[in-house]
Amino acid sequence: MDRLVLKRLLRGLWVVLATSILLLAIYLLLPLLYPLLLAWLLAYIMHPLVLILKGFKLPSWLAVSLALLFYIGGITLVLTAMITRLVKELIVLLQTLNLHTDQWKDLLMSLSQNASIQNIINQINQFYRDNPDYHATIDSNISRTTETVGYAVTQVVTGFFNVILKLISALPSMGTILIVVVLAAFFISTSWERHNDKLTGWLPTAFLKPVSDIWRDLRRALSGYLRAQVILISITAIIVVIGLLLLGVKSAFAIGLMIGFVDLLPYLGVGIVMLPWALYSYMTDNLALGIGLSILYAVILITRQVLEPKVLASSIGLDPLAMLIGMFAGLQLFGMLGLIIGPVVLVVLVAFNRAGVFRALHSYIVSGRLR
Known part of the structure; x- marks a missing residue:
């Protein structure tokens, strides 16, 4: 094997080993040091x-x-x-x-007695016989x-x-x-x-500027991400609360707050609650509430589509699709908590990239120098 390639391979292995040790140390020490x-x-x-x-x-x-x-x-x-x-x-x-339980029961009974449903049941029975x-x-x-x-x-x-x-x-x-x-x-x-002077005194002089750059970008990115989510959730919750109050819905504050948190799921969050609710209102002949919920959902959807790219871009510079991928990956790896962990890890990686960490590691592996 060529000597230059061997050196690059060894440096790459050293980077992987050092990164693995660092992640393992964080995993082991975080439960002890998080306070x-x-x-x-x-x-x-x-x-x-x-x-x-x-x-x-x-x-x-x-x-x-x-x-x-x-x-x-x-x-x-x-x-x-x-x-x-x-x-x-x-x-x-x-x-x-609880008051709507009897109404739901009557709705199911009326659906089961519907001519179309009865026709489908008869066709299924005929299929069984045949x-x-x-x-x-x-x-x-x-x-x-x-x-x-x-x-x-x-x-x-x-x-x-x-x-x-x-x-x-x-x-x-x-x-x-x-x-x-x-x-x-x-x-x-x-x-x-x-304390800050003591902490910086522990770091070698060559690492002070890179660490400072990483911290500055990471702080800006994480605070931007949190600010963006608070803004979007707050806007959604406020619109829902105002809309439900205008529609005369009880517990508007609680419902609006819950829908605001559900809105953490991009593109799907509000629809998971609003669409079934509007459909149920139509099925129970509550046309006024159904139309009102449909209009409210449309207003929220349009507002999100207009504001979300601008808020995310101005706050953290991340595309909503990348944020969605990060949330999905976090959900698969860590469960519901991954909806928060995934985007935060993505934001951290973007901050490291902006600070030039990955370029420095690539330069170290290729040439043996950080810059």
Whole structure:
């Protein structure tokens, strides 16, 4: 083998090995260090306010304490108000669904007595009589399909209640973690400059600029991604809430908030809820609600199509198709949590590319130099 090719192969293997070791270290250490990372992130977010408060000649500990009180108190108040309102409207929504049970039963009975449905049933019975050999096969397939659907529904319901139970059982540990995060954020923030100087002192001088470039692009990309999602979800939720209030729908706030979160699924999110709802309204002769929901869905769809490319492009510079692929890949690898992990990993890779990390690695493998 040519000596140059051998050197490039060895450098490539070294890059793969170093990357694998780094990812393994992150995987093993993240469960232990994530409270510290959350604390550093909280201190980073508070830092501008801390600097403003220090400008009023306040002691460092007092400025940090006031900043912590402002952020944590504000988040607690907002979450408490939202959860309280959401629980109230969910109770009303469940009561409304219970009232519609008899209506759904009557709808199914009327559909089963429909002439077209009866004609289809008669044709199926005639097919059974004419082809008795297929009877057992069809019944077996229908039975298996019913069992599969029933199992899937059972798994979804069981999974939902398991998540609720896990959240309730995790509350004590979450409280402990919150205390650790707040205390660590306080100590990090009171000595922000000293900790940053110590951290940069650990890095070789040659790595300071690349790391700084990566952090700058990564910060811009991740904050842009979060800002874009918050903007799009908020716009969708506001439009849905206003539309449902105009249509006189109860629990408009809860439904709008849930549809806003479902809107995390690009192109499909709102339609998963709005289209079946509108179809059901037409089937139950509630034409006014059905037409209103159809118009509302069209407004949301047009608004998303107009704003989404602009918001994503201006915030993170990613094509919506790439974002969809990232969400699908994350869903396949990590489940529902992958809907968040996938796009974040994609954003990180794009930030690394913009910072020239991949070009530097390619240059190292080819020539033995990072640049």
